[in-house]
Structures are given as structure tokens and as C-alpha cells.
Amino acid sequence: MTILSDYTHSTVCIPVDRADEIVRTSPQTTWVRPYDYILVASVTLTLFLWAVTGIPLSPFRPWLTGTVQRNLFYIFACVVLIAFVRSVMYVARGGRFRRRFLDATLVRHFGWRPLFGALRYIVLCSIVLTVYSSIKQAIPLINPHRYDDALVAVERAVHFGWNPAWSLIASNPPTWWLTFLDYAYYTWFPFMPMVAAYFLVHRNRAKRDRYFAAFMSVWIIADLIGLLIPSHGPCYVDPNTFPPTAMYLCSMTQDWLWMNYSALNEITLLGNGNMEFGCGLMAMPSLHVIVVGLYVTFLWDEGRWLRYLSIAYAALVLIGSVYSGWHYAIDGYVGFAIAFLVTWAVGKLPGAWRRPVGT
Numbered sequence: 001m002t003i004l005s006d007y008t009h010s011t012v013c014i015p016v017d018r019a020d021e022i023v024r025t026s027p028q029t030t031w032v033r034p035y036d037y038i039l040v041a042s043v044t045l046t047l048f049l050w051a052v053t054g055i056p057l058s059p060f061r062p063w064l065t066g067t068v069q070r071n072l073f074y075i076f077a078c079v080v081l082i083a084f085v086r087s088v089m090y091v092a093r094g095g096r097f098r099r100r101f102l103d104a105t106l107v108r109h110f111g112w113r114p115l116f117g118a119l120r121y122i123v124l125c126s127i128v129l130t131v132y133s134s135i136k137q138a139i140p141l142i143n144p145h146r147y148d149d150a151l152v153a154v155e156r157a158v159h160f161g162w163n164p165a166w167s168l169i170a171s172n173p174p175t176w177w178l179t180f181l182d183y184a185y186y187t188w189f190p191f192m193p194m195v196a197a198y199f200l201v202h203r204n205r206a207k208r209d210r211y212f213a214a215f216m217s218v219w220i221i222a223d224l225i226g227l228l229i230p231s232h233g234p235c236y237v238d239p240n241t242f243p244p245t246a247m248y249l250c251s252m253t254q255d256w257l258w259m260n261y262s263a264l265n266e267i268t269l270l271g272n273g274n275m276e277f278g279c280g281l282m283a284m285p286s287l288h289v290i291v292v293g294l295y296v297t298f299l300w301d302e303g304r305w306l307r308y309l310s311i312a313y314a315a316l317v318l319i320g321s322v323y324s325g326w327h328y329a330i331d332g333y334v335g336f337a338i339a340f341l342v343t344w345a346v347g348k349l350p351g352a353w354r355r356p357v358g359t
Helices: 016-025 034-053 063-092 099-110 112-142 148-158 164-170 175-186 188-200 205-228 248-263 287-299 304-323 329-346
Strands: 002-005 011-014
Touching: 034 112, 034 205, 063 099, 063 112, 063 188, 099 112, 112 188, 112 205, 112 248, 148 329, 164 304, 175 188, 175 248, 175 304, 188 205, 188 287, 205 287, 205 329, 287 304, 287 329, 304 329
Parallel strands: none
Antiparallel strands: 002 011
């Protein structure tokens, strides 16, 4: 018997006469990452919309530099935090903090390979996010129609005449519950770099790259659906009802988004016109729900606690999106469906199961 170890760090016993065959047929190494294809697709979409609409959409706006810097800082800080937590857990399990453990931790989290991989991902992801924000803000200039009435009708049909957002608020929920949902919904933003850092130092490099490909994909998919079905959500259809006063963070963000949305009247090539990174209104689909749906699918086999926590958090985000009025319930249902489909689809991209090199 011969023991072979693959890049997932698992070991299997195989007959020695089959060892050469398995080595020959095992996945080859590749420099091309699955998320490289997503970057090409996002830039192509931007240029296509520019050519068709005449609106100068560009993937390289002045936002890009600041976005890269912020992402680099947040993700590096999260990598440090994860290294610290893993060290504490190692010692708590009875391990000794020896030089060998320290060297292994430094190489895994701060060696040139993970740092190069992190920088590469951050730059490419920042370009995709810039594309997303540019297209999202241009939606009312490209397709000025509104489908909120149609979504409300579908919402009632799906729920047998019940309209979740308005019905839940009318039930007079307690203030503590709304405040809890408000903060849970808003932690979506700091959780993104934490999950990115978790996968950047993941031992299974192919799984890491598939997660990043899925994460980058959903922003472009959301843009495409937003272009086809422009909608604002209950909080803009009925601003006197949503969000409730106890959801201060959501209310503050709603006012900021509306201020920038109302001021948008042009998009320039080298400048931003009245655009600001992260703005734009788009209810269908819920990107909040899509992203936490990815957490569930990719953390499912990462241990019992991560699985249960990701499921619980996904449920809170879905509920919070409805209570706040940012989304119709069907926006979240579609979001979960997109997350599951994208998780499956990125596994079909060229090189998705190959061993990455250079990182």
C-alpha cells in the first residue's frame, strides 16, 4: 500500500500498482483561477452596456484605489484575528506553543503565497465591486421602469394573500427584537472580510478559489436581474412605515441611499458625476441574502458550529430584510436560490478543481 496526500491535506491508502495511474490522472496545477473568468465577464458586461446605452460605464473609476486599500486593511486585520483565534484554540486543546507551531502559523497566514493570493483576490474583487456599483446606479438611466407593484402582487400570491413586510410591522413587534435585527442585519458588512480572510488561509485552495468565484459572481448576477426588474423595496414604496424607528442603522442607510439616488443625473467617464460607491437602489434580488446563502453552502462542511451559525445568521438576515422594508420576502427566496445555483455553477468553471499554483 502507498499513502498519497493531495492538496486538501487528506490521506488515502491505495494499491501501489495504481499509484502511478492516480498521479497521472490527478488534477493538474493551474495559474488561472475560476474567479478570473468572473472578472473578464464583469468587465465585458460593463463595456457592452456602455456601447449599447452610451452611458460611460467603466470598471476603473476613482473609487477603485480606495476600495482596494480598504479591503486590504480589513482582510489583513481579519487574517491576524483568525491566526490569533486558532493559536488560542490550539493551546486550549493542550498544544504547546513551540517554534515549529509558530513557523507553521506564520507561513500559513503571512507567507508570501497567501499574501500574494490575498492581494490578487482583493484587486480583482474590488474591480468587480466597482463594476457592480457603477451598473447599479445606472439602472434608472438604462431602464427607468419600476416593478414594485408587480412584486407586491407576486408576494401576495406566493404567501396566499399575506404580505409579510406590512403584516409583520403591523403586529407591533417589541423594540428589542427590531434593534437586534437591525444590528444583525448590519453586521453583514464586517462579516464579508472575515469570511474572505477565513478562505484565504484555507488549506483547500481549490475550495477557496471556488468561494471567491461564487462571491464575485453574485454581484454581477444581481446587477443583471436589477436591470431586468428594477425595484426599490417596501421602505421606498412606503417610507412612512419602513424602517421602524428601532431600526436606526437601516433608517440611516436608507436616507443616505435615497439622497444619492435622487441626485443622480449623469455618469461621467473619468469622474463620477453624482455617483458614489455603494449607492443605488435594487430590491430584487437581495444581495444580503445571497451572500449569507453562500456562507451556508461553503461553510456547511467546515464544522458543526460554523454550519449552525451560518444557518442561524442567514435566517436573521432574511427576517431583518423583511422587517426593515429593504426587501420583499421573495427577494430573499430568490437570493437563496441564486446562492445555491452559483455554488454549483462555479464548480463547473475551467480549473475549478485543479490545484492552484503561485499562491
